[in-house]
Amino acid sequence: MPEGTMAGGGPALICPALICIVDDDAEVRCAVESLLRSADYRVLAFASPEEFLACGEVADAACLMLDVYLDGADGLEVQQALHDRSIAVPVVLMTGQGDIPMTVRGMKAGAVDFLTKPFAEEELLQAVGEAVALDGRRRLERGEDDAVRALYGKLTPRERDVMALVTAGLMNKQVAAKLELSEVTVKIHRGNLMRKMHAQSLADLVRMAEILGVRERTVTRYGVAG
Template identity: 65%
Template sequence: MASTIPYGASNDGSGDTPGDDTPTVFVVDDDPEVRGALSSLFRSVGLRAVVFASPGEFLAHGRSPSPCCLVLDVRLQGIDGIDFQTQLASSDRPIPVVLMTGHGDIPMTVRGMKAGAVDFLPKPFREEDMLAAVGEAIRTDRGRRQQEDESDRLRATYETLTAREREVMGLVAAGLMNKQVAGKLNISEITVKIHRGNVMKKMGAQSLADLVRMAETLQVRVASVGRYQTCV
């Protein structure tokens, strides 16, 4: 057995609870022995394991509030695992996937990796290799969740801006100078400076580069104007 990975979680396999950040590994495999072995392996290193015999059972399960990944067998009864992976990638339920198969070949591996798999493991695989792949998948999901949380926080802050402040933010982030923004909005330059200051303060932007990054994340940067556009 591989040494314990310090995820800092219990290994009782219990369900998610509010505030519990224990990573969850979902397993979809129609072989009960494989499901049992993987469940024991993941729980032994402090991960939560939830196993399913089919993709349908997995889809019926609620989303995990904690970082997670899916260990998916390629050859399942009635459905191709890689096709299912592709469906997940294009759905509103993205999740990092580790593929496994007892009948792999190079074209299948390439297809799985192109579909976005974190790793592709042939059966039988070493426990160390599976744990390494799952660890990478969980780190990927944790990073995605952090980005989503940051976007949500930015959106909530952006909603506190006045309509005029939003206009100023979009134009400033597009590269227009205060004078150009004033001409564009038909207001005084000093008013633009006041709005710009309010925007920087409310959004918590330390610099113009910060504000541009935020505007791009929020997709509110005005793209139809340029810095050197003449204001009439």
């Protein structure tokens, strides 16, 4: 039976969010892992950045609990390593000796929270909850972007030309003049691409063009853009 499917063809089970912990203090690592498991999260714990980055499930993590001061390593460098690999995992930084410059560095690098040890259980769970929620929103957005790109791939070259100009604000007759087509032909292409892109309105189409980066920037309804 496929993972996430209930017997009898019922609804798929929701897999608990994966939280990764990187902390060289075994006592802290075990305590945080135990707390998160009690809150029904799936947890993987690592004593070093190398172990974490070598894990095949890094990209699946919904939150990374990252100690800033690791034995022989700077925890903030892990944030950079994730960025270099285009892995967008929300990070909650932990430290027993945090200072303002370190906090600023971590937050500028994209950390969603910064916890100073010892921290209360409620404080940790709230930070993780916010990170998981952020990860969920990001994954939905990425899924939507992928869907839009898939739809765009079904357009003909001419339909893409029309989409670029229409979403720039040009009227049908202006698009026709620009592409040396009849206005009727432009209307046909416009109707086809709206249908293929599942766009309910011009505003929908403009939003999709922004996601795709195909909106024509050099022209406007009133002439050449400045």
